[in-house]
Amino acid sequence: MSCPMCPRWEEDTDQRIIELEQSYVILNRDQFFPGYTLLFTKQHVTELFHLEERARRVLMDEVSIVAAALATVYQPTKINYELLGNMVPHIHWHLVPRFDDDPLWPQPIWSRPHDERLLLPEGYRQKADLIRRALQLATGG
Numbered sequence: 381m382s383c384p385m386c387p388r389w390e391e392d393t394d395q396r397i398i399e400l401e402q403s404y405v406i407l408n409r410d411q412f413f414p415g416y417t418l419l420f421t422k423q424h425v426t427e428l429f430h431l432e433e434r435a436r437r438v439l440m441d442e443v444s445i446v447a448a449a450l451a452t453v454y455q456p457t458k459i460n461y462e463l464l465g466n467m468v469p470h471i472h473w474h475l476v477p478r479f480d481d482d483p484l485w486p487q488p489i490w491s492r493p494h495d496e497r498l499l500l501p502e503g504y505r506q507k508a509d510l511i512r513r514a515l516q517l518a519t520g521g
Contacts, residue, residue: 383424383468384470385470386470388404392409394501394504394505395408395504397417397446397511397512400442401442402422402442403420403442404420404422405419405446407507407508407511408474409496411497411499411503411507412495412496412497413476413477413478413482414454415454415507416474416475416476417446417511418473418475419442419472420471420473421439421470425470425471426465426469426471427471428463430471439471445515445518446475446515448514448518449511450514451477452517453514454477456477457478458477458478460478460488460489462474462489474489
């Protein structure tokens with residue numbers, strides 16, 4: 381069975397934010413929740429304990445710095461972190477800025493169906509640029 385996550389960096393070029401040491405970071409195609417971002421491991425692994433200790437530490441730092449960048453750009457009430465893998469068995473986080481006035485607050489983003497909010501390629505690139513700049517400022521890179 382092929383992994384739907386493995387090719388995302390190469391295929392979803394408009395949504396690319398940044399390549400980090402252990403992960404790739406892209407915008408989720410559905411931007412119903414503005415800033416909804418996916419961070420997934422470069423290695424195809426299904427569990428955190430499958431990673432060697434150093435890789436796991438670096439990965440968790442990457443999750444934190446991306447969440448901090450999202451907080452800087454979007455100023456949300458809360459960042460939601462989801463690491464499930466039941467449907468896509470490849471370590472990936474759903475990092476979702478949440479606002480107390482969003483239509484599903486305070487429920488999980490999957491609690492009710494919603495219409496997808498798709499952007500034009502330029503819209504994804506603009507959002508990715510904002511997040512990338514916040515990451516570069518935070519990391520001095």
